[in-house]
Ligand SMILES: Cc1cc2nc3c(=O)[nH]c(=O)nc-3n(C[C@H](O)[C@H](O)[C@H](O)COP(=O)(O)OP(=O)(O)OC[C@H]3O[C@@H](n4cnc5c(N)ncnc54)[C@H](O)[C@@H]3O)c2cc1C
């Protein structure tokens with residue numbers, strides 16, 4: 001990658017200070033599997049790379065029965081293979097296994113997946129392709145091309161770990177130059193395809209994700225063209241916890257993950273499908289047609305419902 005500065009900090013404090021010193025032009029580099037693609041397609045041109053790979057404290061895994069704490073530099077491969085995650089939080093292992101390929105999962109990290117860039121079949125193309133068809137709001141244009149000219153971006157959040165983690169009621173720790181904050185993972189996402197993530201604060205790094213909401217039932221399914229590689233066209237993750245709280249999180253069909261949380265006995269199947277569909281702002285920006293994806297939301301939720309009842 002051609003950049004003007006590259007840093008390899010050994011501690012979180014050092015990484016935060018570097019980010020503070022380069023407020024507008026830095027990017028944190030975790031596994032690089034998302035960043036490199038964006039640089040190659042000339043969608044981003046970072047001036048300052050802050051490589052997180054030497055920070056050992058971001059690589060910790062701690063699972064003690066109900067309590068799971070994962071550092072954000074834990075790789076997807078580690079998540080798939082960890083026997084405690086398989087035992088207590090199998091939905092997370094299943095979600096990680098559905099991402100990319102075994103080779104990519106050895107570099108790709110949890111933190112990078114939480115902040116993976118949104119996708120749109122119009123925007124995520126090579127530079128030459130984009131040059132030949134024109135531009136859109138997310139690039140240098142002034143309208144959204146896939147909606148025929150709306151003034152809003154509907155690029156899709158395509159993370160597959162995120163719906164599983166939100167269904168597990170996960171929270172994150174964020175370190176900035178002014179301290180350490182905790183927040184629910186769902187609050188990291190903004191339903192606007194241009195903004196995508198809540199600003200973390202000066203120098204902000206997500207350091208850890210944790211949950212203690214071990215589910216009594218879980219369900220996970222991903223719709224994609226080829227099982228071997230493709231990004232999601234629809235991911236649904238759901239859990240029921242020991243207090244009979246149902247958490248259904250849907251991703252890949254809207255600008256941010258959509259969560260419906262309710263008592264398992266307080267909603268009908270039809271009511272649940274309606275709530276999810278109302279919250280999803282799905283447009284025609286995927287290789288699978290809009291109508292089919294919306295029908296598959298109903299099909300997945302029905303399948304999930306039948307498994308839980
Ligand atoms: C062929 C291919 C297929 C893929 N398929 C899928 C898929 O099916 N599902 C899916 O979800 N993803 C997929 N991906 C995208 C990507 O591989 C994963 O999302 C991966 O987990 C990203 O992690 P990374 O460590 O490589 O992120 P990076 O590329 O290093 O970083 C991604 C973003 O996260 C930010 N970041 C990283 N760590 C932190 C942190 N600790 N704090 C704050 N910001 C941080 C970076 O600055 C950057 O903006 C695919 C990628 C490829 C190339």
Ligand code: SF4
Nearest residue numbers: 120136144145153154
């Ligand atoms: S949804 Fe519209 S504005 Fe957003 S990336 Fe796609 S074409 Fe561009």
